Amino acid sequence: MKKLLCSLALLTCAMVTNAQTLDELKAEQKAKKDSISDIQKRVDALQSQIDAFPGWKIGAFGVVGGSLSSFENWYSQGTPNNSSGNFGGTVNAYANLDREKYFWKNALNLNLKWVKLDDKDDPTDDDSFQPTTDVFNVTSLYGYKIAKNLAASALMEYRTTILDNFNDPGYLDLGVGATWTPITDLIVVVHPLNYNIVFSKEDTVFESSFGSKIVADYTRKLGPVDFKTNFSAFLSYKSSDLSNWTWTNSFTYTLWKNIGIGFDFGLRGNKQEALNYALQQYDPLVDAEPTFDNVDNELQSYYTLGLSYKF
Numbered sequence: 001m002k003k004l005l006c007s008l009a010l011l012t013c014a015m016v017t018n019a020q021t022l023d024e025l026k027a028e029q030k031a032k033k034d035s036i037s038d039i040q041k042r043v044d045a046l047q048s049q050i051d052a053f054p055g056w057k058i059g060a061f062g063v064v065g066g067s068l069s070s071f072e073n074w075y076s077q078g079t080p081n082n083s084s085g086n087f088g089g090t091v092n093a094y095a096n097l098d099r100e101k102y103f104w105k106n107a108l109n110l111n112l113k114w115v116k117l118d119d120k121d122d123p124t125d126d127d128s129f130q131p132t133t134d135v136f137n138v139t140s141l142y143g144y145k146i147a148k149n150l151a152a153s154a155l156m157e158y159r160t161t162i163l164d165n166f167n168d169p170g171y172l173d174l175g176v177g178a179t180w181t182p183i184t185d186l187i188v189v190v191h192p193l194n195y196n197i198v199f200s201k202e203d204t205v206f207e208s209s210f211g212s213k214i215v216a217d218y219t220r221k222l223g224p225v226d227f228k229t230n231f232s233a234f235l236s237y238k239s240s241d242l243s244n245w246t247w248t249n250s251f252t253y254t255l256w257k258n259i260g261i262g263f264d265f266g267l268r269g270n271k272q273e274a275l276n277y278a279l280q281q282y283d284p285l286v287d288a289e290p291t292f293d294n295v296d297n298e299l300q301s302y303y304t305l306g307l308s309y310k311f
Contacts, residue, residue, distance in 0.1 A: 056096070058096075063087035063089055063262030063263070063307070064091060066306070068083075081119070084117045085115070085129070086114065086115040088133055089111075089113075090264045092108070093108040093248050102143060104142050106141075107137075107138070107139050109137040112131070112134055112136075112162075113132050116128060116129040134161040134162065134164055137158070138157070139155065139157045139158075152176075154175070155173065157213075158173075167199045171285050172199070173213050176193050177190050177192075177194075180276065185218055186216075187217045188215070188216050189215035190212070191212065196242070200276075201275055202279075205272055211234055226254075231246075242271075243271075246268045247267045253258075260307070261262070261306075261307060262305070262308030263303070274295050278295050
């Protein structure tokens with residue numbers, strides 16, 4: 001009986017000791033988590049001061065993705081013997097200078113993708129990689145500060161494709177006006193004096209003209225998240241048929257070191273491009289000749305989803 005009572009007493013002491021030890025460990029863990037949180041707050045505060053410090057700031061982030069596949073005698077599909085693949089990526093790079101009296105902001109957006117489908121049973125098919133997404137945009141904005149959130153500015157923006165039909169069309173905007181920076185990382189450009197130069201072999205469709213240029217750009221980094229949205233529009237004084245707009249968005253989330261996941265999408269409206277494409281598809285024996293008055297100016301769009309890498 002005494003042995004049993006002693007054993008129960010020892011077991012009870014052990015349980016109490018373990019419970020106390022577990023509570024102590026949890027308390028110590030909580031204290032360390034609080035310390036880590038305090039350290040992170042101090043690091044974030046220092047990073048905010050670094051980001052706000054005048055001078056050059058250079059960086060880039062982007063998305064890469066791709067896949068390869070091969071089928072042999074896969075009879076359930078229309079092309080049982082084939083090999084296919086796709087790969088592509090986007091790059092968003094910037095180089096910004098901020099001084100007391102002026103700023104100079106430069107940005108590059110590049111989005112390229114290739115796709116191929118090789119039907120092994122058709123020796124005449126094209127088995128090479130074909131470009132499917134082709135976006136190139138570079139901007140340079142200079143501003144002289146006339147107030148805390150307002151600057152007189154000059155903008156150069158050039159956009160085209162580089163894999164197919166380089167500079168055909170290509171768009172070069174040159175203009176002056178004002179830039180408003182209501183909050184950190186947001187830039188709003190309004191240039192009522194802007195000339196939109198269009199480069200193209202199809203002079204009957206594409207035409208340069210004077211107009212207004214409006215740009216809104218918001219680029220932000222929040223911990224592991226990098227986000228950029230850019231809206232650029234040209235409003236022609238000559239005709240609304242010569243106006244155009246583009247809206248691009250990039251989002252990346254860093255999972256490990258500089259690697260993460262990313263998503264890009266873009267929208268565009270451009271009636272000159274819609275008419276040019278319609279004329280290329282035009283069959284005079286079947287269709288009415290496309291013009292600015294009857295062309296269907298459908299919304300243009302693209303998206304890319306894949307792994308991301310932050311430079």
